[in-house]
Amino acid sequence: xxxxxxxxxxxxxxxxxxxxxxxxxxxxxxxxxxxxxxxxxxxxxxxxxxxxxxxxxxxxxxxxxxxxxxxxxxxxxxxxxxxxxxxxxxxxxxxxxxxxxxxxxxxxxxxxxxxxxxxxxxxxxxxxxxxxxxxxxxxxxxxxxxxxxxxxxxxxxxxxxxxxxxxxxxxxxxxxxxxxxxxxxxxxxxxxxxxxxxxxxxxxxxxxxxxxxxxxxxxxxxxxxxxxxxxxxxxxxxxxxxxxxxxxxxxxxxxxxxxxxxxxxxxxxxxxxxxxxxxxxxxxxxxxxxxxxxxxxxxxxxxxxxxxxxxxxxxxxxxxxxxxxxxxxxxxxxxxxxxxxxxxxxxxxxxxxxxxxxxxxxxxxxxxxxxxxxxxxxxxxxxxxxxxxxxxxxxxxxxxxxxxxxxxxxxxxxxxxxxxxxxxxxxxxxxxxxxxxxxxxxxxxxxxxxxxxxxxxxxxxxxxxxxxxxxxxxx
Amino acid sequence: xxxxxxxxxxxxxxxxxxxxxxxxxxxxxxxxxxxxxxxxxxxxxxxxxxxxxxxxxxxxxxxxxxxxxxxxxxxxxxxxxxxxxxxxxxxxxxxxxxxxxxxxxxxxxxxxxxxxxxxxxxxxxxxxxxxxxxxxxxxxxxxxxxxxxxxxxxxxxxxxxxxxxxxxxxxxxxxxxxxxxxxxxxxxxxxxxxxxxxxxxxxxxxxxxxxxxxxxxxxxxxxxxxxxxxxxxxxx
Numbered sequence: 001x002x003x004x005x006x007x008x009x010x011x012x013x014x015x016x017x018x019x020x021x022x023x024x025x026x027x028x029x030x031x032x033x034x035x036x037x038x039x040x041x042x043x044x045x046x047x048x049x050x051x052x053x054x055x056x057x058x059x060x061x062x063x064x065x066x067x068x069x070x071x072x073x074x075x076x077x078x079x080x081x082x083x084x085x086x087x088x089x090x091x092x093x094x095x096x097x098x099x100x101x102x103x104x105x106x107x108x109x110x111x112x113x114x115x116x117x118x119x120x121x122x123x124x125x126x127x128x129x130x131x132x133x134x135x136x137x138x139x140x141x142x143x144x145x146x147x148x149x150x151x152x153x154x155x156x157x158x159x160x161x162x163x164x165x166x167x168x169x170x171x172x173x174x175x176x177x178x179x180x181x182x183x184x185x186x187x188x189x190x191x192x193x194x195x196x197x198x199x200x201x202x203x204x205x206x207x208x209x210x211x212x213x214x215x216x217x218x219x220x221x222x223x224x225x226x227x228x229x230x231x232x233x234x235x236x237x238x239x240x241x242x243x244x245x246x247x248x249x250x251x252x253x254x255x256x257x258x259x260x261x262x263x264x265x266x267x268x269x270x271x272x273x274x275x276x277x278x279x280x281x282x283x284x285x286x287x288x289x290x291x292x293x294x295x296x297x298x299x300x301x302x303x304x305x306x307x308x309x310x311x312x313x314x315x316x317x318x319x320x321x322x323x324x325x326x327x328x329x330x331x332x333x334x335x336x337x338x339x340x341x342x343x344x345x346x347x348x349x350x351x352x353x354x355x356x357x358x359x360x361x362x363x364x365x366x367x368x369x370x371x372x373x374x375x376x377x378x379x380x381x382x383x384x385x386x387x388x389x390x391x392x393x394x395x396x397x398x399x400x401x402x403x404x405x406x407x408x409x410x411x412x413x414x415x416x417x418x419x420x421x422x423x424x425x426x427x428x429x430x431x432x433x434x435x436x437x438x439x440x441x442x443x444x445x446x447x448x449x450x451x452x453x454x455x456x457x458x459x460x461x462x463x464x465x466x467x468x469x470x471x472x473x474x475x
Numbered sequence: 476x477x478x479x480x481x482x483x484x485x486x487x488x489x490x491x492x493x494x495x496x497x498x499x500x501x502x503x504x505x506x507x508x509x510x511x512x513x514x515x516x517x518x519x520x521x522x523x524x525x526x527x528x529x530x531x532x533x534x535x536x537x538x539x540x541x542x543x544x545x546x547x548x549x550x551x552x553x554x555x556x557x558x559x560x561x562x563x564x565x566x567x568x569x570x571x572x573x574x575x576x577x578x579x580x581x582x583x584x585x586x587x588x589x590x591x592x593x594x595x596x597x598x599x600x601x602x603x604x605x606x607x608x609x610x611x612x613x614x615x616x617x618x619x620x621x622x623x624x625x626x627x628x629x630x631x632x633x634x635x636x637x638x639x640x641x642x643x644x645x646x647x648x649x650x651x652x653x654x655x656x657x658x659x660x661x662x663x664x665x666x667x668x669x670x671x672x673x674x675x676x677x678x679x680x681x682x683x684x685x686x687x688x689x690x691x692x693x694x695x696x697x698x699x700x701x702x703x704x705x706x707x708x709x710x711x
């Protein structure tokens with residue numbers, strides 16, 4: 001799939017999603033539920049001082065980035081000590097080719113795979129399938145999306161959030177399900193289908209929440225247990241990680257893990273927190289006999305040397321999505337990329353370029369709520385503002401936007417023009433009025449009036465009204 | 476089976492060093508934390524108090540799981556009776572257990588006489604037995620009070636599949652294994668790692684398998700065990 005999820009133009013894509021009432025209601029429900037749970041569990045973490053934990057976690061992640069060469073090298077050495085192998089991939093192609101070639105060389109027919117954003121980013125599923133390997137996504141949401149003809153994820157933690165249970169029932173029905181649209185029954189069907197896959201797969205592929213430099217461990221966090229099953233039976237196992245997903249020590253991992261489950265789903269802990277250290281003990285009946293870690297750059301090193309490097313502190317909890325008022329309205333697919341919400345606004349243009357994603361920074365009101373909730377202490381809204389600055393000042397991305405700002409600057413810096421403009425506003429908007437309100441706006445006003453009416457412009461300007469009032473001429 | 480290969484390291488790491496504006500350091504001094512709130516949680520609690528907290532948090536998990544998790548604190552003398560009860564709570568069925576001599580020491584031979592014992596030498600048969608097991612039985616290696624988690628440190632005779640494939644799971648939690656939170660678990664792994672001991676897998680488990688992927692409705696037993704019973708033993 002890669003980072004971009006479809007070729008539609010930004011506006012068309014946005015319009016389509018804004019008309020999806022179920023999806024939009026699902027986003028609201030998810031935000032409200034997860035936010036309530038998140039606030040509850042964070043209030044119970046120690047003495048409830050989230051800021052203190054947020055600072056610690058941010059410091060831990062920043063320290064790693066400042067010494068990323070050292071810690072990645074240390075990690076690689078320790079993976080090898082644990083009997084594993086490490087491949088450093090400079091881009092998506094190198095990473096997916098390495099895993100695909102490995103599968104082909106070992107005669108792999110079937111892969112069980114756990115949800116991983118970076119494997120989406122490098123297009124691994126399609127590379128494997130193109131090579132003739134049968135790929136089974138095992139996370140329930142990803143399994144649903146795979147059966148739904150690889151429908152793209154709309155949320156980093158709950159990827160199938162945009163589908164309702166009837167749609168899911170219909171997808172399952174095409175694959176042999178005969179029951180109703182009850183979540184318990186649908187999940188039981190997935191369980192029955194997937195159990196045998198885990199124990200007959202030749203290869204297990206999973207991501208990495210945090211690599212631990214001091215031991216070479218891969219940390220895997222989930223509620224379903226599918227990741228643990230991917231680490232259990234397959235003899236050949238591969239972990240794919242973004243190069244920034246590393247902490248120095250187990251002690252550091254403790255702080256980050258303590259915040260991850262709480263921030264992601266509002267739970268004290270996910271059901272399963274697992275540390276995998278290379279190959280299994282000699283003579284063991286299950287576990288990895290061959291283990292590989294693929295460490296992916298794919299544009300991250302460019303981010304590291306930029307003014308946006310703090311975004312690499314991200315632990316992919318999606319707390320920023322769950323707090324964002326724009327994401328709440330437009331949903332994950334509107335970002336047209338696998339990374340959505342405020343994180344996506346910052347990260348996607350950096351990894352995939354401004355050309356296809358120059359609109360993203362404007363999907364932000366700069367309210368700062370994402371920064372408030374970020375467990376990695378990333379100043380997300382400031383980074384989004386910086387994108388806007390780069391687009392306006394360096395990329396000159398929008399001629400219309402530039403002309404608008406120049407025009408506004410000219411008017412606002414000349415009092416007589418400002419006065420003339422504001423005095424003429426009621427007259428200028430009169431053709432747009434219906435029943436005393438502006439209902440059919442044009443240009444930038446259209447985006448507003450498509451969804452709600454705009455009040456009519458007052459005939460008396462505020463400044464004039466205020467001046468009269470100050471002089472005691474109350475009207 | 477390929478072991479010990481690292482590819483493209485030099486170019487990848489040197490690129491990062493260039494970006495960071497220096498050569499890769501030979502050592503990095505880890506900065507001191509500005510504070511350590513993680514050490515204040517359940518600080519100074521006795522083992523009995525930690526057992527109570529573990530039990531209390533398991534009850535929270537029970538409420539959150541619609542009763543799929545249960546927990547009880549008992550003495551060792553009652554262990555065999557209670558394990559037998561738990562292994563029949565959802566009807567009788569195949570049982571899989573670790574190859575662990577502590578079961579015999581704690582008087583569980585009779586209760587587990589029909590259980591399949593994970594035997595690595597039998598290879599694939601173990602996985603098939605786990606796949607069809609109604610019950611799995613284990614002993615927590617390290618137990619976390621804050622989240623009511625038990626821990627399995629991978630070792631011959633345990634079998635990873637036996638921990639995740641059975642429908643129902645019974646975990647014996649010796650009170651002596653309970654620590655306040657993940658912090659102490661990480662300290663233990665750190666100490667082991669310093670001695671060169673890095674178990675192939677360490678699993679912290681605090682609930683039955685669950686998912687909210689269908690319209691955010693919580694469902695249990697998506698992949699791993701549906702039900703989980705903790706038996707906390709105060710004199711072990």
